[in-house]
Amino acid sequence: MRRLLARPARLTRAQILTGKTLVHLILAGLLTFQFFLGASNQLGADPVEALINFTGLNAVHLLFITLLVSPAARHLPCGDIMRYRRLLGIYTFVYALSHLLVYILFELQQDWSLLASEITERPYIIVGLCALLILTALTVTSFESLRKKMGRRWQSLHNLIYICMPLVLLHYSWSQKTIIAEPLVYWALAALVLLPRKDKIRSWFAFSKTRRR
Amino acid sequence: KPLDFSKKPEFSTNATQTPYEKVSSFNNFYEFGTDKDDPSKYADKLTYDPWQLKIDGLVEKPITLDYNDLLNTFALEERIYRLRCVEAWSMVIPWTGFELAKLLKQAKPLSKAKYVAFETLYRPDEMRGQRSRFVGGGVEYPYVEGLRLDEAMHPLTLMSVGLYGKTLPPQNGAPIRLVVPWKYGFKSIKSVVRITLTDKEPPTTWNRLAANEYGFYANVNPEVDHPRWSQASERRIDTGGLFARNRIDTKMFNGYQEVAPLYQDMNLSRFY
Numbered sequence: 001m002r003r004l005l006a007r008p009a010r011l012t013r014a015q016i017l018t019g020k021t022l023v024h025l026i027l028a029g030l031l032t033f034q035f036f037l038g039a040s041n042q043l044g045a046d047p048v049e050a051l052i053n054f055t056g057l058n059a060v061h062l063l064f065i066t067l068l069v070s071p072a073a074r075h076l077p078c079g080d081i082m083r084y085r086r087l088l089g090i091y092t093f094v095y096a097l098s099h100l101l102v103y104i105l106f107e108l109q110q111d112w113s114l115l116a117s118e119i120t121e122r123p124y125i126i127v128g129l130c131a132l133l134i135l136t137a138l139t140v141t142s143f144e145s146l147r148k149k150m151g152r153r154w155q156s157l158h159n160l161i162y163i164c165m166p167l168v169l170l171h172y173s174w175s176q177k178t179i180i181a182e183p184l185v186y187w188a189l190a191a192l193v194l195l196p197r198k199d200k201i202r203s204w205f206a207f208s209k210t211r212r213r
Numbered sequence: 214k215p216l217d218f219s220k221k222p223e224f225s226t227n228a229t230q231t232p233y234e235k236v237s238s239f240n241n242f243y244e245f246g247t248d249k250d251d252p253s254k255y256a257d258k259l260t261y262d263p264w265q266l267k268i269d270g271l272v273e274k275p276i277t278l279d280y281n282d283l284l285n286t287f288a289l290e291e292r293i294y295r296l297r298c299v300e301a302w303s304m305v306i307p308w309t310g311f312e313l314a315k316l317l318k319q320a321k322p323l324s325k326a327k328y329v330a331f332e333t334l335y336r337p338d339e340m341r342g343q344r345s346r347f348v349g350g351g352v353e354y355p356y357v358e359g360l361r362l363d364e365a366m367h368p369l370t371l372m373s374v375g376l377y378g379k380t381l382p383p384q385n386g387a388p389i390r391l392v393v394p395w396k397y398g399f400k401s402i403k404s405v406v407r408i409t410l411t412d413k414e415p416p417t418t419w420n421r422l423a424a425n426e427y428g429f430y431a432n433v434n435p436e437v438d439h440p441r442w443s444q445a446s447e448r449r450i451d452t453g454g455l456f457a458r459n460r461i462d463t464k465m466f467n468g469y470q471e472v473a474p475l476y477q478d479m480n481l482s483r484f485y
Binding site (some may be wrong): 038039040045046049107109110114118121122166177184 | 247352438441455458
């Protein structure tokens with residue numbers, strides 16, 4: 001066992017492809033299945049709330065998993081798992097976008113004037129939208145060709161993910177009726193995920209400051 | 214357990230009723246957890262027979278009712294009420310119960326009495342949210358609520374012991390709960406053990422927790438938004454599923470205009 005771990009495992013192209021197919025099947029499958037359950041009225045008394053919670057909470061979970069990929073790749077003898085990070089990041093966006101769409105289509109039921117007043121007057125919704133905007137920017141620049149073209153700016157743009165995490169959790173905490181609730185656990189986990197990166201985050205802030213000057 | 218009751222059509226709505234399965238599986242009862250399905254999962258731990266409900270404070274004749282008294286002292290009637298939650302969803306529920314006024318009259322309130330305070334059971338062994346601040350949303354228990362005496366004496370104000378013609382399931386507040394249909398649902402306190410008449414406005418749980426979001430009165434009012442969401446409309450949970458177009462306009466006093474005289478000279482955006 002020890003010898004097995006000592007030697008870094010390389011994944012073949014076929015293995016990576018199989019893994020990616022599995023990720024697609026699981027994540028797209030779960031989302032579709034949940035919508036199917038909602039449409040066939042099997043999500044309890046209020047399918048709208050159930051779907052909002054499912055998409056929102058799992059977007060948070062996927063964001064955590066995505067942020068865990070690079071430390072995992074560094075510490076496990078299998079650097080190739082980095083090849084899954086982009087895919088997981090994109091699914092974070094897909095779940096977060098579904099969350100917004102459920103809110104607009106099923107919660108507000110296309111009441112556009114209500115949507116307009118809610119997104120301008122409710123701070124926790126604005127915070128959530130900011131997080132989604134970041135995820136959108138990262139998703140549309142996630143192609144390899146764009147990454148090469150953008151060079152160093154690509155990395156500083158994608159470091160915005162570290163701001164996305166607290167925004168998402170603020171949105172989640174703020175949406176609750178009481179402060180002592182599940183989001184507290186996520187704040188603690190976020191601290192664990194972000195603290196080891198504090199130097200990186202600090203230097204990135206310093207970098208963007210010098211650039212602005 | 215089935216109950217004997219008469220129907221009261223003059224107080225009832227004929228809107229589509231929310232099915233029993235939904236009424237009994239989608240609840241806010243933080244004593245059992247903050248998720249909507251926690252009460253139906255965990256409230257079967259609650260012992261509601263035997264039970265004691267005390268009426269005391271500024272009354273001539275304090276009363277204690279035990280479990281059987283709750284069901285047999287007053288003639289029961291069925292009232293189909295709209296229930297509007299402060300979270301902007303609503304249901305239509307056939308409650309079985311009796312007017313709170315009948316109970317209060319029996320205790321004979323003194324002339325000094327101006328308010329009525331209510332208290333939910335405090336029994337951490339059976340209520341997991343009372344055992345742990347984390348499960349119970351950080352709420353200070355026991356849960357307390359209050360009404361002005363004239364609100365409590367209004368014929369719409371019901372003490373409910375059943376829904377859909379049967380005794381209340383524990384997640385809906387067995388064995389006895391308050392139902393005040395023109396106020397947000399959190400005023401309708403569940404599993405009541407004590408009703409105290411007082412001369413001062415009693416503290417109320419949600420007001421203590423966030424005074425800027427939840428007032429003492431908590432009348433349904435489409436014009437006064439919750440700081441975090443609009444109260445102008447609501448989603449009616451009835452028989453429809455995901456594609457139901459169930460967002461409807463919220464009405465002042467949840468459509469119970471007959472209570473308007475109670476608040477004649479009050480600024481309801483100040484006393485929300």
